[in-house]
Amino acid sequence: xxxxxxxxxxLSVPEGENLVLxxxxxxxxxxxxxxxxxxxxKGLTSLLLIQSSQREQTSGRLNASLxxxxxxxxxxxxxSQPGDSATYLCAVxxxxxxxxxxxxxxxxxxxxxx
Amino acid sequence: xxxxxxxxxHKITKRGQNVTFRCDPISEHNRLYWYRQTLGQGPEFLTYxxxxxxxxxxxxxxxRFSAERPxxxxxxxxxxxxxxxxxxxxxxxxxxxxxxxxxxxYFGEGSWLTVV
Numbered sequence: 001x002x003x004x005x006x007x008x009x010x011l012s013v014p015e016g017e018n019l020v021l022x023x024x025x026x027x028x029x030x031x032x033x034x035x036x037x038x039x040x041x042k043g044l045t046s047l048l049l050i051q052s053s054q055r056e057q058t059s060g061r062l063n064a065s066l067x068x069x070x071x072x073x074x075x076x077x078x079x080s081q082p083g084d085s086a087t088y089l090c091a092v093x094x095x096x097x098x099x100x101x102x103x104x105x106x107x108x109x110x111x112x113x114x
Numbered sequence: 115x116x117x118x119x120x121x122x123x124h125k126i127t128k129r130g131q132n133v134t135f136r137c138d139p140i141s142e143h144n145r146l147y148w149y150r151q152t153l154g155q156g157p158e159f160l161t162y163x164x165x166x167x168x169x170x171x172x173x174x175x176x177x178r179f180s181a182e183r184p185x186x187x188x189x190x191x192x193x194x195x196x197x198x199x200x201x202x203x204x205x206x207x208x209x210x211x212x213x214x215x216x217x218x219x220y221f222g223e224g225s226w227l228t229v230v
Contacts, residue, residue: 004156034219043118043205043221044157089156100145100170102219104156 002027002094006105014113015082021075021108023090028068031093035064035075038087038107047088048075080112116140118222120206126228127196134192135225139208146189147219148181149205150174157205163189196229203227 149157165186183189
């Protein structure tokens with residue numbers, strides 16, 4: 001059974017810091033890995049999607065890397081801003097049987113202080 | 115593009131009552147997904163449709179839960195004889211064709227259910 005872990009569960013930093021968020025998964029047979037952002041009481045917004053054949057994806061101040069063999073991904077946020085405060089979730093697309101389901105971690109709550 | 119729309123956004127119901135949630139996906143998306151999320155947890159997969167066909171159901175979806183997508187457009191999720199453990203946010207999402215081929219999945223704002 002695929003399990004996704006995000007550590008730490010919460011992080012509080014001053015504005016301007018560069019951040020690394022970690023995600024690990026137990027089964028390397030994945031189609032892709034996605035990072036999402038969730039604001040309090042809201043739905044999820046997809047930030048980056050990395051296909052299993054890719055090593056990284058970049059969007060603006062965000063960069064996500066994938067090491068499928070070791071079951072790890074990192075999300076790098078450059079020059080953090082208070083508007084980055086949210087919960088960040090990592091999810092893998094389960095590969096077994098071509099399943100479409102996403103398996104999520106519990107998320108990491110980020111607070112960026114002005 | 116109006117995004118994924120869910121209704122109602124909040125529902126408070128007494129234990130034992132039935133509730134129904136509606137999801138309107140992005141119009142050209144043929145894949146529709148339901149997830150459930152409780153406080154402090156990540157979303158958990160419940161079921162998904164391709165057009166009107168329900169292709170996968172989680173074991174979380176007990177016989178009290180039923181989902182439909184009758185014309186391959188909007189979907190409904192019904193919970194019968196609600197229990198306090200059903201209190202959660204129910205998230206709907208949609209995507210075009212194969213999400214795991216790189217098509218972005220779009221989530222709605224969720225429907226909060228509180229069972230008292």
